[in-house]
Amino acid sequence: MSLLRLFCDFDGRIGLRAFWAGSIAVAVAMFAVQRVAPALLDRSNAQFVIAFANAFALFPLAALAAKRAVDRGGSSLFGILLVCAIVLPEQARPLLSIGWRPSLEAIVTIAWVVALIDLGLMPSARSDAPALAAAPAGAKAAE
Template structure:
C-alpha cells in the first residue's frame, strides 16, 4: 500500500505491522516538529504551527484506525470514533465545569486502552474464522 493511501484513505485494510509503522511515523513526525519548530521561529509562530500540525495529524491517525478497525472486522466508523474519543475530551475540558474533567479524562483513557488492545494487539479478523472453524471441527469429533 502506498504511503499516500495509507495515511489519506479511509478504505481498505491494514495489518498490525502497517498500523504500528504508520502510527510511529505520525508520532515521530509530530515529535520532531515539536523539537524543531521552537528553535526555527518565534514562540507564537511555533505554537500556531504546532497546533496546525497536531490538528493535521488527526487525519492520518483516523485513516490508520479506520483501516485497522475494518481489518479487525468492525466498521471503519469504530476506528474513527475511537480516535475522536481519545482526542476530543482534552479539547472539551476548556469548556466544561471543573467537575466534568475527571470524567473526560476517564473517557479518553478508556478509549486509549480499547484502541491499544483492539487495534494494536488483536489479530486480523480474516485469521479468526479459520481458527474458530478448526476449534468447532475438533469439538464436534
C-alpha cells in the same frame, strides 16, 4: 500499499505491522514538529504551528484506525470514533468547568485501552469471516 493510501485513504484493510509502522511515523513527525517549531519560530508562531500540526495529524491517525478496524472485522467508523475519543476531549478541556476534567480523562483512558487492545494487539479477522462483506462493483482493488 503506498504511503498516500496508508495515511489518506479510509478504504481497505491493514495489518498490525502497517498499523504500528504508520502510527509510529505520525508520532515521530508530531514529536519532531513539537521540538523543532519552538527552536525556529517565536513563541506565538510556534504554538500556532504545533496546533495546526496536531489538528492535521488527526486525519492520518483516523485513516489508520479506520483501516485497522475493518481488518479486525468491524466498521471503519469505530476506528474514527476511537481516535476522536482520544484526541477531542483534550481540545474541549478549556471550555468545560473543572468538575468535568476527571470525566474527560476517564473517557480518554478508556478509549486508549480499547484502541490498544482492539486495534493494536488483536490479530486480523480471517479472510473468510462473514463479518467482512465482498467489495461492491466498481470499488477500489485491494493492493
